[in-house]
Amino acid sequence: xxxxxxxxxxxxxxxxxxxxxxxxxxxxxxxxxxxxxxxxxxxxxxxxxxxxxxxxxxxxxxxxxxxxxxxxxxxxxxxxxxxxxxxxxxxxxxxxxxxxxxxxxxxxxxxxxxxxxxxxxxxxxxxxxxxxxxxxxxxxxxxxxxxxxxxxxxxxxxxxxxxxxxxxxxxxxxxxxxxxxxxxxxxxxxxxxxxxxxxxxxxxxxxxxxxxxxxxxxxxxxxxxxxxxxxxxxxxxxxxxxxxxxxxxxxxxxxxxxxxxxxxxxxxxxxxxxxxxxxxxxxxxxxxxxxxxxxxxxxxxxxxxxxxxxxxxxxxxxxxxxxxxxxxxxxxxxxxxxxxxxxxxxxxxxxxxxxxxxxxxxxxxxxxxxxxxx
Numbered sequence: 001x002x003x004x005x006x007x008x009x010x011x012x013x014x015x016x017x018x019x020x021x022x023x024x025x026x027x028x029x030x031x032x033x034x035x036x037x038x039x040x041x042x043x044x045x046x047x048x049x050x051x052x053x054x055x056x057x058x059x060x061x062x063x064x065x066x067x068x069x070x071x072x073x074x075x076x077x078x079x080x081x082x083x084x085x086x087x088x089x090x091x092x093x094x095x096x097x098x099x100x101x102x103x104x105x106x107x108x109x110x111x112x113x114x115x116x117x118x119x120x121x122x123x124x125x126x127x128x129x130x131x132x133x134x135x136x137x138x139x140x141x142x143x144x145x146x147x148x149x150x151x152x153x154x155x156x157x158x159x160x161x162x163x164x165x166x167x168x169x170x171x172x173x174x175x176x177x178x179x180x181x182x183x184x185x186x187x188x189x190x191x192x193x194x195x196x197x198x199x200x201x202x203x204x205x206x207x208x209x210x211x212x213x214x215x216x217x218x219x220x221x222x223x224x225x226x227x228x229x230x231x232x233x234x235x236x237x238x239x240x241x242x243x244x245x246x247x248x249x250x251x252x253x254x255x256x257x258x259x260x261x262x263x264x265x266x267x268x269x270x271x272x273x274x275x276x277x278x279x280x281x282x283x284x285x286x287x288x289x290x291x292x293x294x295x296x297x298x299x300x301x302x303x304x305x306x307x308x309x310x311x312x313x314x315x316x317x318x319x320x321x322x323x324x325x326x327x328x329x330x331x332x333x334x335x336x337x338x339x340x341x342x343x344x345x346x347x348x349x350x351x352x353x354x355x356x357x358x359x360x361x362x363x364x365x366x367x368x369x370x371x372x373x374x
Contacts, residue, residue, distance in 0.1 A: 001036065004159040008136075008213070009040035011163060013048055016134040016210050017090045021049025026088035030057045031096030034138040038094055053088065059102035059241075066103075066110045071117070074110075078118040085126045096138030100146060100297070104241030108270035111240050115274060115327040120315075124327070129318040136162065136213040137300055146238070147296035161291045161301070166209030169216060169288075172366040173206045176218045176286065179363070180204045183347040186222070186284070188309065190336055190343025192232030192248065195311075197222040199284065203320040207285075216289030216304040221322040222281050222311075225254035231311060234340050235333035238297040242267055247332055249313075255279050256313065272313070277326030282316035285309065286345075286353075287333070290372040299331050306369060307337040307356020309345070 013019050025045050029038040038054065045052045065077070085091065103111070127133055137143060137158075144154035184200040199220045207217045233247040244263035249256045256279040261268050272278045287308035295302045303310045314328035336343035337356035345353040350360075358364040365371060 002155070002159075004163070005037045005040045006044075007163055008037065008159070009044045011166075011209070012041060012092055012134055012136075012213065013044045013050070015166065016213065017092070017132050019045065019048055019050045019090055019132075023050050023089040024087065025050050025052045026085060026091045027052050027054040028057055028091070028093045029054060030059070030094065031098055031138065031140065032058075033098065033140040034094045034096030037096075037138055041092060041094070053084065055084075059097045059099065062114075063102050063106055066106045066114055069110075071113050074113040074117040078121045081118065081122045082126060085122050085131065088131060091127050091131050091133040093133075093135040094138055095135065095300075096140045096143075098140060098142050100142055100238055101241050106241065108267050112270070112274055112327075120327040124315050124329070134211055134213060135300065137298060143296070143298060146298060157291070161214045161289065164209075164214070164216075164289070164291065166215065169372065170206060170208035172372060173208060173218050173288070175362045175366060176288075177204050177206050179347065179352070179360070180218060180220055185346075185348050187346040187349070188231070188334075188343065189346075190232075190334065191234075191341040193230065193334065193343065195227065195229040195231050195251070197227040197254075197281075197284075199223065202322055205317070205319040212300055212304075214289060214292065214301060214304055216292070217285045217287050217310075219283050219285030219317075220320045221283050221316045221324070222254070224280055224322045224324055227251040227254045227281060231334065233332045233334050235295040235302055235305075235308070235335055236297050237299070237302075237330070237332055239271070239330060243297065244268055254281070271328065271330070274328050275326050277324050278314055278328050280313070280324045280326075281311055282314045282322065282324045282326065282329060283310070283312035283320065283331070285312075285331075288367055288372075290369040293337075295333065295335070299333075302333045303331045305333065305335055307353075308333050308335045310334070 139155045139158040144151040188195045204220045209215045244261040247261040250258035289304040314326040316324045342355040
């Protein structure tokens, strides 16, 4: 037993969710190795008077169901799970699949059914807007392989990143949140990227350990029809069992009118046929975590990379709602530090970040690596 799992479980129950006696917790446990952390979460929850419901899941089970079920069965599957999520006060997902590519051979049509009839009604319509929730990975062999490091070294990195002083981090995000709330026009420049849009009147949210672990971003959303230009993402993205690289979008009036990438071309294009909202952006965010500096093909980590941004096709969050609705929400990451090609971000024609570092003193003084790790 790793004693750091107890510390992490207490962080989830006490800080991330703030659960009290009588609250009902929906705990989704994905992957056998994750059971070690799940046991600590159940122990801490019970000791706090929380009533847990646990659901063991695994991509191998999802794969078998998707390959052998009909669309009506997927619809019934979502209808069965939705009332359970509605009955819960909070949700924790402990994700530790032992093979990140298990769903790779599932036909795109069936993944589309899964998104429409399970993920959208249960998660996007109930969990995300109405529940207290937090999602995290577990440092298993699959994750360390994707990160190209030993499992022991990855575990040390993982617990260091996940148990950051999030209360301090949250306070440091305040000046950026305030600036984004006052901003109208955003201009992003970099290799293969020249993009303009408005964020005026859209809400801004700090991600400070209450939704994801690890955490570390401040997000909003573009005014839906305001995006013009192009963006080229430089971070590989593992999505539904397939890796895509050098993803490139061209926008006109907010809509993705051209999309290409290195990877399974047919499967890639099918993602944007899920629904009309899949061709619009539901989130714009700046990554801030001082300990995460390179991609590892895991969205929960990659979207927090220091000096990065992500611009997300698909569903918008209620806290920063531009009205876009979709069964997908695909966080795609562009790193702007010098080793990844650099880049610039302007707010209302003023340079606020260059090559991943804030150029405004009020932001640099609290959100630089030096300040965050002091």
